[in-house]
Amino acid sequence: MAKAKTAYVCTDCGADYSKWQGQCGECRAWNTVSEVRGVSGGGRGNRGARFEGFSGSLSSVQSLETVSLSEQPRTSTGMQELDRVLGGGLVEGSAILMGGHPGAGKSTLLLQTVCNLAGQVPALYVTGEESLQQVAMRAKRLGLATRNVNMLSETSVERIIQVVEAEQPKVLVVDSIQVMHVSDVESAPGSVSQVRESAAYLTRMAKQTGTILFLIGHVTKDGSLAGPKVLEHMIDCSILLEGSSDSRYRTLRGIKNRFGAVNELGVFAMLEQGLKEVKNPSAIFLNRGEEPAPGSVVMVVWEGTRPMLVEIQALVDMAQGSYPRRVAVGLDQNRLAMLLAVLHRHGGLHISDQDVFVNVVGGVKVNETSGDLALLAAIVSSFRDRALPQDLVIFGEVGLSGEIRPVPNGQERIHEAAKHGFTRALVPKANVPRKVPDTMKVVPVTKLGDVISALEDL
Incomplete structure (x- = not known):
């Protein structure tokens, strides 16, 4: 049995420490160092060998001047405001993290996106917080086309990888990353170690298979994404859905984007039919x-x-x-x-x-x-x-x-x-x-x- 090891990680900047301390020495934040339980190197090797289909091929050295400068093809989400924030559409193999307060409309927006994309490319929606019946009832209430949408209710990352290997979707939505867990990590779902390992494993799978990955994340009381700071470094694009409960308007802001401009803003209106685009925000x-x-x-x-x-x-x-x-x-x-x-x-x-x-x-x-x-x-x-x-x-x-x-x-x-x-x-x-x-x-x-x-x- 693999021997468990313990480390201490700052949830704000991701700095590692061998023992707990009240203040992080890197970012100087207080009470942000949390215990992380993991496994030894043997455990990681076994988990990587379990899914040999995602091991990838050996990389080769290439001169910078010979790298192709052709633009990567993008897939439209069917919403111009969402495409604007993403930099023009979805890029193959990209990992996108969407955060927001409870009730902001994260699941609704991505469910609409999956239903729009289902007619073009294979899509899989994985829900870990809601049952399949709850998601189906929401889709019916919003009047969405659900014929080609595949659903899965699962919180195990290993099981999700197996389903992805069998179904081979081009778009994968995981709702949410805080409830996912990896069996080799000895901590509860939602902890720093589980969030980091689950996101790293799913992102690696997306890069090696060309799958477009959406991760839904929660936010803390100060409005920042919950979990370790290293989570934002793993993904390609981080977007935040903002809006108060007493207003029907929602703003989608790009925090990080490797394929487009940052601080791009998209505006939506929350209606009975879901989130609708606002073409002229100034009005x-x-x-x-x-x-x-x-x-x-x-x-x-x-x-x-x-x-x-x-x-x-x-x-x-x-x-x-x-x-x-x-x-x-x-x-x-x-x-x-x-x-x-x-x-x-x-x-x-x-x-x-x-x-x-x-x-x-x-x-x-x-x-x-x-x-x-x-x-x-x-x-x-x-x-x-x-x-x-x-x-x-x-x-x-x-x-x-x-x-x-x-x-x-x-x-x-x-x-x-x-x-x-x-x-x-x-x-x-x-x-x-x-x-x-x-x-x-x-x-x-x-x-x-x-x-x-x-x-x-x-």
């Missing part, structure tokens, strides 16, 4: 009131390969306690504090005794710096209780010395705003295009004082 995030309100302005953010218009709102009010509150929803809290300091130093607005609440409408998370200028404009509008024009769009980065810095793809952002009926734009001077749209008036700014003066003249 759903610009559902504003008829009357202009102080503290509200539209900005243009760049998501992956396309611009998107979103509304940002700010509320500035007299602080009720000793310490003013700074609350940011959809934005970085530290960046809000920094921009407030810049506004006080270079803008002359004293708001240290005011509560500041900032929100990005629609649940969108803004990760780039192009929203700095719009954020400060919304704060100034709320502080002075003066509404900004509804046909105004703003974008730009603000530096610590009060200068307004340009952002990438400025011309595309202005044209996207003009396409949605906006007639005025407040942008960095370096982002003013050579050819301004006929219906658009662009106001260039270089420093924070110019911004405040321009807002007063509007």
Whole structure:
């Protein structure tokens, strides 16, 4: 019998240790080192020899200049938004990890994808958390075509590999990786060692057989994928399905992609028929009131390969306690504090005794710096209780010395705003295009004082 061995692995960065410790020495995170039970080298060798059909052939050395540069063929999922996030479609032999909160729609989205692909290529859906009857009832409720969809209810990785070897599907969905287990690993399903070994074994199978592998993963309370950090290094593409339970819209964001652009965003609407694509995301995030309100302005953010218009709102009010509150929803809290300091130093607005609440409408998370200028404009509008024009769009980065810095793809952002009926734009001077749209008036700014003066003249 193989002798079990014990190691300790950080779930955040994947660093290994010979004994337990409270803080990881690599990433400096606390209480992230977990015990991992595995087997000796003999056990691993036996498991690899059990499925000789997936052993692969011996690799050979090849010169880099002789490597073929032809693009890999892609298979469409039948959903343009999902294809956009994946980089144009599915690549043969790729491993894709989809994460999200419970109830976000991960299983629904992949069930729709499998049903769309079943008519083109053989597909297998493996469910470990639900029974086959539950999945069938969901498919019937959504009105999906289930004639060519193969199902399997199993949690053993060895059994799944045997079925894949017999059925030879081109698309394999495993729901979810947290309930899968390998018999040679002496730990419970969902532990660090089981998740790592199960994902490694399934990914190896996908690479050697050319199978497109989908892994569904859970997320932790802070929104990151549960399990060891090494799990994200094994796979080719990591996508995250986000959305609150009180909103019918879901955003699919690419976190890692070896076959396309990262930070690409796809938008879906949760309806009775399942997740439906939203072709024009800017339209759903610009559902504003008829009357202009102080503290509200539209900005243009760049998501992956396309611009998107979103509304940002700010509320500035007299602080009720000793310490003013700074609350940011959809934005970085530290960046809000920094921009407030810049506004006080270079803008002359004293708001240290005011509560500041900032929100990005629609649940969108803004990760780039192009929203700095719009954020400060919304704060100034709320502080002075003066509404900004509804046909105004703003974008730009603000530096610590009060200068307004340009952002990438400025011309595309202005044209996207003009396409949605906006007639005025407040942008960095370096982002003013050579050819301004006929219906658009662009106001260039270089420093924070110019911004405040321009807002007063509007």
